[in-house]
Amino acid sequence: MVEYVDTLVVGAGQAGIAMSEHLSRNSISHIVLEKHRVAEAWRSRRWDSLVANGPAWHDRFPNMKFQTCGADAFPPKEQVADYLNAYAEMIEAPIRTGVEVISLTKNVGRPGFTVETSEGVIEAEAVVSATGAFQHPVFPDIVPESEGITQIHSASYRNPQDLPEGAVLVVGAGSSGGQIADELQRAGRKTFLCVGPHDRPPRAYRGRDYCWWLGVLGLWDIPAKEPGTEHVTISVSGAQGGQTVDFRRLAAEGMTLLGRADCYENGKLIIDNDLTENIAAGDANYLDMLDQADAYAERMGLDLPQEPEARTLPPDPECLTNPIHELDLRAEGITTIIWATGYRQDFSWIKVDAFDPTGAPMHQRGVSIEPGIYFLGLPWQSRRGSTFIWGVWHDAAYVADQIAIQKNYRDYCPAAAE
Known part of the structure; x- marks a missing residue:
């Protein structure tokens, strides 16, 4: 059985959560898939004593403050993960955890994409890769x-x-x-x-x-x-x-x-x-x-x-x-x-022609050269601050607006001739 959704977001870290908020603001039906837990990277892919590199007053989403530390403190990683989880609950993000995205292919002769997941097939008019900048060491x-x-x-x-x-x-x-x-x-x-x-x-x-x-x-x-x-x-x-x-x-x-x-x-x-x-x-x-x-x-x-x-x-x-x-x-x-030599990105699951010879996405502020494909959480996606919590929130606003614009064009139907 195939499930249909307007927009599919892959990844429920800070990028996927921000994307969900702005899609909801635009009244766009969507789901967010996460193969682990919400904000999993903060919990299990960081060392025990890690704290945020920016103070709590700065490294947050605009609509919710950290409740577990002072504004000038640098919250520990578990507090950051808890904050992101609480934010997802506050905005009622439609997140499904424990679901892995296996592959994405472009539909032939009709719009949209077919996405194979560990729990079945989903078809979406638009797909946002919000898997972040730190994927493979x-x-x-x-x-x-x-x-x-x-x-x-x-x-x-x-x-x-x-x-x-x-x-x-x-x-x-x-x-x-x-x-x-x-x-x-x-x-x-x-x-x-x-x-x-x-x-x-x-x-x-x-x-x-x-x-x-x-x-x-x-x-x-x-x-x-x-x-x-x-x-x-x-x-x-x-x-x-x-x-x-x-x-x-x-x-x-x-x-x-x-x-x-x-x-x-x-x-x-x-x-x-x-x-x-x-x-x-x-x-x-x-x-x-x-x-x-x-x-x-x-x-x-x-x-x-x-x-x-x-x-x-x-x-x-x-x-x-x-x-x-x-x-x-x-x-x-x-x-x-x-x-401590960094990470590489991996978009091999996206089976469309949207990448340069090095495998990097070809995009403008997250809007791919492949219509209907979008990226969020890339380093320098639009500015220096793009990979920070507050920065990705602003990038998500832009990407969601572009998805809404394309949806309006897609839904347009000329008035019947009189």
């Missing part, structure tokens, strides 16, 4: 399994106690890698951290959070990254109540900083000679943010406390002045490697 094939070293992706890391005894190498110093490395060091583990190109903004400056500064400076609404910076990560954290990421401080406390991992030869990890360059670029980004904030405060006449000490950088540690280029894993007692 990227796991570089550098260190052979035969070396006997435990290797996991950051998506599988939970806490220091779950890892084998010994030193740990974390590869990747974005928000995930930096926080995990810091946690491991605080737990007494000897920790090595590979630091690639990154932005390193202040967590807060002159009494205002980084998220506030991005907002008033208009930087959340930048439509695309500058050429050459598409893969630059952001090292920012809400851990420990929210602190600026400072790699020199981590090194002063005992962490060994390294450049990017290149290859593995004769029992040694070969390290790129780019650590000094990467740290310097992160510093430049940090200081530029302070400059922009100061200029804005002066222009607007804001009476914000001065913070001159924010521009004082700690002295360079030994691992920065004399970078390591070969790391003997066994000699250093490294028993675990955590690859």
